[in-house]
Amino acid sequence: MQKPVGIIGGGNMGEALTAGIIQSGLLNPGDILFFEPRSDRKEYLQKKFGVSPTKSNQDLVSLASTLILAVKPQSVPEVLLEIAPWITPHHVLISICAGVPTDYIQSFFPHSIRMIRAMPNTPALIQKGATALAPSSAAKPEDLSAAEAIFRALGITVVVKESQMDAVTGLSGSGPAYIFAVIEALAAGGVIEGLAQDVALALTTQTVFGAACLIQATAKHPATLRDQVCTPGGTTMAGLYAMEEGGFRLALMNAVIAATQRSKELGEALQKRASQYPSVTPNVKRRKERVKKNSRNIKVTRKLH
């Protein structure tokens, strides 16, 4: 991986990435640069992790060739317009922006960029995430390896096609919310049956955690593990029958289908908005020319804060 790595946006995910990368030993704090407009966040990250802020996104791009875009989706156009003139064939852009398609990002650049689209989920904030990675057509194998190394520091990674990113969003992206709902409902069942709320929640959370760990540790299919705990005529079979009657499995399958569909719709709306901009690429070209002209007069500061 090309060092240093530059993180655009020092919010929740920018912090999670910084923490994971340093704690896993992948990089030293000195190998991580970031740009964050909020001075409180900037100081916090600098103090907590020893990473260095830059004065601007432009400075970040000039100092780091591996860049991670970690801003809210609505800030993406602003950031891309700012950095596009400075992105060269040596740069790799890793975007974690949920629901922002690769083609949309590519439309801000006059040439094909080396890009990896990553879709992590919220447990990445505690290094227990599941991240899907999709390389752009111009990405090199080493770009994907670098992204895999970065996101392994936040949990597990899988590689998918860009066209599968909506399904990833519907499954693992939205998945933590489904599981929170499952945990809440199971715990409520325990409370109805007379358990104290905290006891019910502790038992449920550990049960879900333990069951997930058992699948990972044994590498057995969940249906096999389920069969192993079902005695004919026993309590678990009675519970599973009630779940089946309530359409539990169908409800979860439909949740993934509905969220995938919504992700597709949001992506399409974004593409439509992009096509309404008066030709983004020529804008970028004009901006690039303007910036080049200005840079003859203004010496761009390359120093860190």
Ligand SMILES: NC(=O)c1ccc[n+]([C@@H]2O[C@H](COP(=O)([O-])OP(=O)(O)OC[C@H]3O[C@@H](n4cnc5c(N)ncnc54)[C@H](OP(=O)(O)O)[C@@H]3O)[C@@H](O)[C@H]2O)c1
């Ligand atoms: N949180 C998750 O678990 C999760 C999971 C999957 C994907 N994601 C994706 O990760 C991205 C970041 O999410 P987040 O939760 O970390 O958001 P966040 O906490 O709002 O962090 C974004 C940070 O970027 C800063 N920012 C705004 N404009 C900027 C600019 N022009 N240049 C550099 N930084 C700028 C924001 O500052 P201000 O506050 O001043 O605007 C903020 O501190 C999103 O696109 C989201 O879809 C998040």
